[in-house]
Amino acid sequence: MNPDAHILWSAPQWALAILLALLGMLGPFSIDTYLPAFVGIAHSLHASPVQMQQTLSGYLLGFAFMALFHGAISDSFGRRPVVLWGLAVFTLASAGCALSNSIGQLIAFRVMQGLSTGAGIVVSRAIIRDMFPPAQAQKVMSQVTLFFGVAPAIAPIIGGWLLVYSSWQAIFWFLAAFGALLWLAIYQLLPETLHHTQRQHFHPRNLMAGYWQLGSDPRFLLLALASGVPFNGMFLYILSAPVFLGEHLQLQPQQFFWCFLVTIAGIMAGAFVSGRVAGKIAPSRQVRRGFVIMLLVGIANLLANLLFKVHVSWALLPLGIFSFGWALMVPVVTLLVLDLHPERRGMASSLQMFVGSSANGLVAGVISPLVMHSTVALAVTSLLMVYVGLCSWVIVRRRWPDIGVQT
Numbered sequence: 001m002n003p004d005a006h007i008l009w010s011a012p013q014w015a016l017a018i019l020l021a022l023l024g025m026l027g028p029f030s031i032d033t034y035l036p037a038f039v040g041i042a043h044s045l046h047a048s049p050v051q052m053q054q055t056l057s058g059y060l061l062g063f064a065f066m067a068l069f070h071g072a073i074s075d076s077f078g079r080r081p082v083v084l085w086g087l088a089v090f091t092l093a094s095a096g097c098a099l100s101n102s103i104g105q106l107i108a109f110r111v112m113q114g115l116s117t118g119a120g121i122v123v124s125r126a127i128i129r130d131m132f133p134p135a136q137a138q139k140v141m142s143q144v145t146l147f148f149g150v151a152p153a154i155a156p157i158i159g160g161w162l163l164v165y166s167s168w169q170a171i172f173w174f175l176a177a178f179g180a181l182l183w184l185a186i187y188q189l190l191p192e193t194l195h196h197t198q199r200q201h202f203h204p205r206n207l208m209a210g211y212w213q214l215g216s217d218p219r220f221l222l223l224a225l226a227s228g229v230p231f232n233g234m235f236l237y238i239l240s241a242p243v244f245l246g247e248h249l250q251l252q253p254q255q256f257f258w259c260f261l262v263t264i265a266g267i268m269a270g271a272f273v274s275g276r277v278a279g280k281i282a283p284s285r286q287v288r289r290g291f292v293i294m295l296l297v298g299i300a301n302l303l304a305n306l307l308f309k310v311h312v313s314w315a316l317l318p319l320g321i322f323s324f325g326w327a328l329m330v331p332v333v334t335l336l337v338l339d340l341h342p343e344r345r346g347m348a349s350s351l352q353m354f355v356g357s358s359a360n361g362l363v364a365g366v367i368s369p370l371v372m373h374s375t376v377a378l379a380v381t382s383l384l385m386v387y388v389g390l391c392s393w394v395i396v397r398r399r400w401p402d403i404g405v406q407t
Contacts, residue, residue, distance in 0.1 A: 086119020228356025270327025290329025
C-alpha cells in the first residue's frame with residue numbers, strides 16, 4: 001500500500017470506484033456492444049460466421065496476450081502512463097474498426113483493441129490495493145464490480161439501437177468517443193498511486209524473475225484458476241448470445257438486453273453483498289458461499305434443460321443466480337492473488353488476467369462454437385467451468401489452510 005495514499009485522493013471513496021469501474025467498462029463495451037450487430041456486419045462485409053467469431057476470439061486472445069505485460073510495466077513506470085497509453089491506442093483502434101471495409105481489417109483492429117483494453121482493467125486492480133488496506137480494498141473492489149456491472153447491461157441496448165437507427169459503424173464510433181472521454185477523465189483526475197520506493201527495476205532479467213516467481217507459485221496459479229475459469233460459466237452464454245438468444249429463445253436483437261440485464265443484476269447484487277460483508281466474515285467463508293451458489297444453480301440449470309423444453313420464462317434466471325455467486329466471491333479471490341507477492345501487484349494482476357482471458361479466448365474461439373447449438377451442452381459446459389474453479393479452491397484451502405482465514 002502506498003504510504004501517501006491518504007493524501008492522493010481527497011474525494012469520496014465511491015468516486016474513485018466509479019472512475020476505476022469506467023476503466024473496467026471498456027472490456028464489456030468492446031464485447032457486448034457489437035454482439036447485436038453480428039448479422040449486420042457479416043452481411044455488410046460478406047463475412048462467414050466463422051470469420052465473425054474470429055472478430056471476438058481475436059480480441060480476446062489479444063487481450064490475454066497483452067494482459068501479461070500491462071501490470072508488469074506499471075510496476076516499473078507507474079500506473080498512470082500505462083492506463084493513458086492503453087486508452088489512446090484503444091480509441092484509435094475503435095476508429096479503425098468503424099472505418100474497416102473488409103473482414104480482415106475488422107479482425108486486425110479488433111486484435112488491436114484487445115491488446116490495449118487490458119491496460120485499464122489490469123492496472124485498476126493494482127491501484128485499489130495501492131490505495132487501501134485489505135478489508136477496505138475488498139469494499140472498493142466490490143464497489144467497482146457493482147458499478148462495472150452496469151456496462152454489460154447497457155452495452156447491448158446501445159449496440160442494438162445504434163444498429164437499428166444508424167449503422168454497425170456507429171457502434172465503433174461510440175467506443176472511440178467513450179475511449180477519448182475516459183482518457184481526458186483519467187488525465188485530469190487519477191493520481192499516480194505507485195509510490196516511488198515500490199517501483200521495480202525495468203530490466204528483462206528482473207521481469208523474468210518476477211514472472212518465474214509468480215508462475216511457479218502453485219498458490220497463485222490455483223487462485224487464478226479459481227477466479228478466472230468460473231466466470232466462463234456465465235460468459236459462455238454471453239458469447240453464444242446470437243444463437244442462444246436468437247435461435248433457442250427466439251428473441252430479436254433488440255431484446256438481447258434481457259439476458260444481459262438478468263446477468264448484470266446478479267453481478268451487482270453479489271458485489272453489493274460482498275462489500276457489505278467485507279471485514280465481517282472470513283474471506284474463505286465468503287468464497288465458499290459463492291462456489292456453493294454457482295454449483296447448485298449449475299446443477300439445477302442442467303436438470304431443467306434435460307427435463308424441459310427451453311423457454312425464455314425460466315432459461316435466463318440461472319444466469320442471474322450464477323452471476324450473483326461469482327460476484328460474491330471474486331473480489332476476495334482477486335485480493336488474495338494480489339497479496340501473495342505485494343511487491344509485484346501489477347504483475348500479479350497481469351498474470352491473473354492472462355489466465356482468465358486465456359480461458360475466455362479458448363471458450364470464445366473453440367468451446368462456444370462447439371456447444372452453442374445445444375442448450376444441454378451449454379449447461380454441461382457451464383457446470384464444468386464451476387467444477388474447475390471449485391477444485392482449484394479446495395486444493396488451495398487444503399494445502400494452505402491459512403489463506404483466506406483473516407478478515
